[in-house]
Each structure stands twice: as C-alpha cells, then as structure tokens.
Amino acid sequence: MLLSTVILYFYIRSILQEEIEQDLYSRASRIESVIEMGADPFSLPPVVEIEQVSSKLPAFVKDTLIFDPSQDEMELFRELTTFKNVQGNFYRITVRDLVVESDDILIAFIVSYVFILIIVFVVLFYLNKVENSNIWQPFFHTLYQLKHFSVASKQPLIFKDSEIKEFSELNTQMKVLTDKVRKDYNNLKQFTEDVSHELQTPLSVMQVKIENMVNDGPLNDEQYRQLISLNNDIKRISQLNKGLALLTKIENNQFANLQKIELALIITRSIANFGEIFSKEIYFSGDRKLVVTMDYHLAEILCNNLIVNAIKHTSSNGHVEINITSNSFSVKNTGDHPIMDADKIFERFYKESQSANSTGLGLAIVKKICELYGFEIIYTFEKGFHVFKISF
Amino acid sequence: MKVLIAEDEVVLRESIEAYLTKEGNVCEVAADFREASYKTSLYAYDVVVLDVNLLTGSGLDVLKEIKCTKSDTTGIIIISANNSLEDKLEGLDLGADDYLTKPFHLAELNSRINAIYRRKKLSGGNLVICNEIIIDTSSQVVTVEKQEIKLTKKEYDLLLFFISNKNRVLSKGIIAEHLWGDHSDLIDNFDFIYVHINNLRKKLTKVGAKYIKTAYGSGYKFVVE
Numbered sequence: 121m122l123l124s125t126v127i128l129y130f131y132i133r134s135i136l137q138e139e140i141e142q143d144l145y146s147r148a149s150r151i152e153s154v155i156e157m158g159a160d161p162f163s164l165p166p167v168v169e170i171e172q173v174s175s176k177l178p179a180f181v182k183d184t185l186i187f188d189p190s191q192d193e194m195e196l197f198r199e200l201t202t203f204k205n206v207q208g209n210f211y212r213i214t215v216r217d218l219v220v221e222s223d224d225i226l227i228a229f230i231v232s233y234v235f236i237l238i239i240v241f242v243v244l245f246y247l248n249k250v251e252n253s254n255i256w257q258p259f260f261h262t263l264y265q266l267k268h269f270s271v272a273s274k275q276p277l278i279f280k281d282s283e284i285k286e287f288s289e290l291n292t293q294m295k296v297l298t299d300k301v302r303k304d305y306n307n308l309k310q311f312t313e314d315v316s317h318e319l320q321t322p323l324s325v326m327q328v329k330i331e332n333m334v335n336d337g338p339l340n341d342e343q344y345r346q347l348i349s350l351n352n353d354i355k356r357i358s359q360l361n362k363g364l365a366l367l368t369k370i371e372n373n374q375f376a377n378l379q380k381i382e383l384a385l386i387i388t389r390s391i392a393n394f395g396e397i398f399s400k401e402i403y404f405s406g407d408r409k410l411v412v413t414m415d416y417h418l419a420e421i422l423c424n425n426l427i428v429n430a431i432k433h434t435s436s437n438g439h440v441e442i443n444i445t446s447n448s449f450s451v452k453n454t455g456d457h458p459i460m461d462a463d464k465i466f467e468r469f470y471k472e473s474q475s476a477n478s479t480g481l482g483l484a485i486v487k488k489i490c491e492l493y494g495f496e497i498i499y500t501f502e503k504g505f506h507v508f509k510i511s512f
Numbered sequence: 513m514k515v516l517i518a519e520d521e522v523v524l525r526e527s528i529e530a531y532l533t534k535e536g537n538v539c540e541v542a543a544d545f546r547e548a549s550y551k552t553s554l555y556a557y558d559v560v561v562l563d564v565n566l567l568t569g570s571g572l573d574v575l576k577e578i579k580c581t582k583s584d585t586t587g588i589i590i591i592s593a594n595n596s597l598e599d600k601l602e603g604l605d606l607g608a609d610d611y612l613t614k615p616f617h618l619a620e621l622n623s624r625i626n627a628i629y630r631r632k633k634l635s636g637g638n639l640v641i642c643n644e645i646i647i648d649t650s651s652q653v654v655t656v657e658k659q660e661i662k663l664t665k666k667e668y669d670l671l672l673f674f675i676s677n678k679n680r681v682l683s684k685g686i687i688a689e690h691l692w693g694d695h696s697d698l699i700d701n702f703d704f705i706y707v708h709i710n711n712l713r714k715k716l717t718k719v720g721a722k723y724i725k726t727a728y729g730s731g732y733k734f735v736v737e
Contacts, residue, residue, distance in 0.1 A: 316594060320593035320613070320614040321614060324524055324593075324614040324615035324616060325521060325524055326615070327616075328524055328618060331617060331618050332527055335680050341729045344727075344728035345729070345730065348685070348731070351685060355615075358615050393695045396692075398704065482698070
C-alpha cells in the first residue's frame with residue numbers, strides 16, 4: 121500500500137511534468153510563429169514573456185518560484201526559455217506554467233487511499249458479519265439448547281440440521297451424550313424408587329406381623345416391650361429410607377414446584393404441633409412478613425427439621441427461641457457447650473451424642489435444601505445458645 | 513361393610529383381611545391387577561384398599577376403571593410403598609379418598625377405612641355408637657348417656673381411633689402416628705401421649721365409662737365386653 125503510494129506518486133508527478141513541458145513547448149512554438157508572422161513581441165507575465173536579446177543561447181527548462189498575488193503566496197512554476205531568430209532579431213521567449221505542488225498530490229493520494237480503505241473495511245466488516253452469523257447460527261442454536269438442558273426433562277434435545285460437517289458431527293455427539301445422561305438419570309431415579317419400594321414392603325410385612333402377635337397372643341410385659349422396640353426399629357429403618365430417598369430427590373432437583381411462601385405460617389403450625397408433643401418452651405418472634413420462594417413441601421421439612429433438632433438438643437430446663445427477620449430465619453436452643461466438630465454437623469449420619477434414636481439425616485437434609493435454593497446456613501455457639509441461622 | 517383388598521404381598525393381604533374381618537366386615541381379596549380389575553368390574557364394594565404397585569399392573573389403573581364405571585359411592589384408599597408426593601397427588605387427583613404409605617399400622621388403616629366409609633356411605637352424618645358412648649361425627653359432639661362431654665380436638669380423634677380399634681392393643685407409637693401424622697416421624701419418645709390419654713380417660717371415667725385400659729404396662733386397649 122505504502123509502496124504503491126510512493127510509486128504512484130512519482131509516476132503521476134513525472135507524467136504531469138512531461139505534460140507541462142509538452143504544453144510549454146507547444147506554447148513557445150505558437151508564440152514563435154505569431155512573431156514570425158510579424159506581430160509585436162508581447163508579454164503576459166508571469167505566463168509569457170518575450171524579450172529582444174543580443175545573442176542566441178540554447179533552450180533550457182527550469183523550476184522557479186514566483187509570487188502569485190491572487191493566491192497571496194509563492195507558487196512553483198515550470199519555466200521554458202527558448203531563443204529564436206526572427207528576421208535577424210534574437211528573441212528570448214519564456215513561457216511558464218503552474219506546477220501542481222507535490223504535497224498536494226501526496227495529500228490527494230493519501231486522502232483517497234484512506235477513503236477507499238475505510239469503505240473497504242466497512243463493507244467487508246458487514247459482509248463478514250452477515251456471513252458469519254449465517255455460518256455459526258446452527259452452533260449457537262446448539263449452545264442455546266445445551267444451556268437450557270435439564271437432565272430431568274422428559275423430552276430429548278432436538279438439534280437443527282447443519283450443512284457444515286463439523287457442526288452436524290457436534291450435534292450428533294451432543295445428542296448421543298445428552299440422551300445417555302437423561303437415560304442414566306432416569307435409571308438412577310428408578311433405582312432410588314425401586315430401593316425405596318422394595319424395602320418398604322418387607323418392612324410393612326414385619327410391622328404387620330408384630331401387630332398380629334401383639335393382638336393375638338397373650339404375651340408377658342417383657343415380650344411386648346421387645347416387640348414394640350422391634351416396631352420402633354422398623355420405623356427408624358423406614359425413616360432412614362425416606363430420608364435418603366428425599367436427599368436423592370433434592371439432589372436430582374425433583375422439587376420444581378416453586379411458590380411464594382410465608383414462612384411464619386409454617387413455623388407457627390410446626391410450633392403448635394411440636395408444642396403438644398414436647399414439653400419445651402418455644403418462643404417465636406420477629407418480622408412475620410418473611411416471604412421465601414421455594415417448594416412448599418421442602419419449606420415444611422426445612423422448618424420442622426430445624427425446630428425438632430433444636431428441641432431435641434435443648435438442655436433439660438432450657439428453651440428454644442425462633443426468630444425471623446426480613447431476610448433470615450434463626451433457631452436457637454440452650455446448650456452447655458459448643459459442638460465439637462462444627463464442620464461436620466451437616467454431614468450425613470454425624471451424631472454429636474450417641475443417642476440411638478435419631479437418624480442423623482435431619483440437618484443433612486436441611487443443608488441440601490439450603491444448597492438447592494442458594495440459601496446460606498451457618499452454625500454458631502453464642503452465649504450458651506446453639507444457633508442455626510439461614511440467610512435468604 | 514364390604515371391602516376389597518387388592519394387594520400382591522400375601523402376608524399383608526391376609527393380615528389386612530383377618531383384621532378387617534374381625535371388625536365385622538365382609539372382605540374379598542385380589543392378588544394381582546387382573547383379579548382386582550375383574551372383581552371391581554363385577555361387584556360393588558363399599559371400600560377398596562388398593563396397592564399402587566400390583567404385580568401385573570398399576571393400582572392407579574384400577575382406580576381409573578372404578579371411577580369410570582361405578583357411581584361415586586365406592587371409597588378408595590391407596591396404599592403405596594412410594595412416599596413421593598407426586599404419587600400421592602396423582603392418586604388423590606384420580607379420585608382416591610385417602611393415601612397411606614408403607615409401612616403402616618393395621619389399626620391406622622382400619623381407622624381410615626372407617627372414616628371413608630362414614631364419609632361416603634353415610635354422607636358424614638353418622639353416629640358412632642359404642643355402648644353408652646355416642647359420637648356424632650358431623651358435629652363432633654360426644655355424649656355419654658345423653659350427657660355431653662367436652663373434648664379437645666386431639667382427645668376427640670383419640671376416642672374415635674380407640675373405638676375404631678376396640679379390643680386391640682395400641683402402642684404409643686401407633687397412637688402418636690395417628691394423631692400427629694408426619695410430625696411423629698421426627699419423634700423418638702412417645703411418652704407425651706400419656707398426658708392426652710390420661711385426660712381422655714379421666715373425662716370418660718367421670719361419666720362412668722371405664723373403657724381405656726393399660727395393656728402390657730405401656731400399651732393401651734379400649735375394652736368393650
């Protein structure tokens with residue numbers, strides 16, 4: 121580009137110069153013939169000057185700077201001086217012509233080049249853009265499909281056919297992959313349901329047999345106690361089963377029924393029920409307008425598990441305090457000392473005390489529900505209280 | 513009342529049959545989908561106990577058939593090993609009257625069947641009569657020898673549960689589950705039941721109805737000779 125500018129510049133300049141010189145020669149020869157025909161020598165400075173001189177010299181061409189009053193600046197002129205012998209008199213004929221200034225040429229070149237460049241750039245840019253969006257359109261469609269893909273969806277992904285080989289291969293592989301993921305997910309879900317089903321039926325058989333024994337036979341008190349204890353164990357297995365199935369369901373995001381829930385209503389009902397069951401004092405205070413968007417069933421489980429956990433771990437003459445603000449829900453209960461492994465408290469089957477009758481899943485379920493909705497739950501021990509606080 | 517028990521697990525089926533027969537009901541059984549579908553299409557039952565996972569088909573399909581062909585007088589209770597909420601909602605949406613998850617107590621099943629029967633057949637306005645105790649289930653008023661006794665909601669439910677399962681030993685766990693439902697899943701000590709039973713017992717004893725007896729030290733029995 122630069123080189124072509126330079127070459128063009130010199131080429132155009134030499135052409136112009138040649139043209140001017142030809143013009144000057146032709147003018148000089150015309151003046152000569154006019155003088156030969158007897159006209160008086162005339163002058164029109166700076167373009168034409170005729171002078172009578174004493175001797176004849178060879179013709180020459182040169183550049184000269186002459187002040188041009190119309191433009192009020194010095195202008196470059198090309199000047200041809202020839203000497204002619206007309207009827208014994210020597211005349212010096214000087215003709216001049218304005219030369220196009222070289223920086224003007226240069227500027228003209230640069231301006232036109234830049235102009236061309238800009239036009240070419242803009243046109244190419246838009247052409248490319250249109251072309252690219254056409255070519256990549258199937259790719260972006262695939263990307264959009266993947267972004268909105270859920271393993272739980274019942275419908276398989278449908279990709280657009282593409283004429284571009286790479287994209288159609290990509291789509292084929294994506295289809296294989298997503299179909300497999302969906303199939304595996306469904307198998308896993310089916311497995312969880314099957315396990316739950318297969319365990320619950322033998323458990324019901326055991327429970328029913330115990331109930332029959334209790335009602336049929338004369339038993340002694342010890343036998344009855346043993347049978348009821350067996351019954352409680354069955355209940356625990358069944359709860360574990362339900363708890364694990366629930367955890368899997370939360371992990372699989374199978375609770376898609378979001379709604380706005382006034383948490384205070386659930387908490388009040390929960391307190392009313394547990395208040396009848398346990399003899400602990402429960403105080404409830406705070407902003408009753410807290411509204412949370414989540415699944416109703418999970419909201420109930422969340423509140424119940426936290427409240428029961430607090431009640432169960434309250435020291436013998438302690439109490440439970442529940443507080444909600446516009447963006448948090450906290451449950452406190454009196455305790456003697458902080459939990460030793462506070463990091464592990466939300467893990468499955470972690471038990472601080474060896475009380476045999478809790479499943480060890482309650483807080484793990486609470487944590488999973490919080491993770492599902494992006495709530496933050498923290499445990500602290502403050503002034504003789506165990507505090508579980510959820511920030512929404 | 514006439515009850516059909518559609519359950520593929522033989523021990524459960526026979527136990528439910530024995531329990532309900534002892535309460536004075538006429539029971540028929542169906543061991544699989546085909547049999548359940550056949551019997552419900554031929555005969556009219558007051559209540560059908562329906563397992564969702566029948567061997568050769570879904571109990572929910574039997575439910576649909578009953579709802580299509582029979583008038584709305586057949587009460588249906590679904591029993592399922594699946595605790596999932598969607599199953600429960602689907603069952604109830606299809607027109608089931610109640611839903612019970614395994615494992616369940618026979619006493620609980622029996623009390624729910626009685627409740628459905630009262631609601632369906634007798635339009636809810638039934639009097640449950642046990643000797644001198646008369647319970648009006650529509651107004652929830654209990655009278656003993658024409659003398660009304662004031663009961664709390666829990667005591668009322670407890671009395672109805674006892675009368676539905678009279679002469680049976682009921683453990684505290686069974687009673688807690690009946691009165692507090694899912695909340696009782698989180699409880700591991702049922703001693704709090706004692707307070708409610710004791711209050712009911714006192715109120716009944718005061719008017720001369722001494723039916724609630726302690727069995728084996730920690731269970732209870734509503735004894736009607």
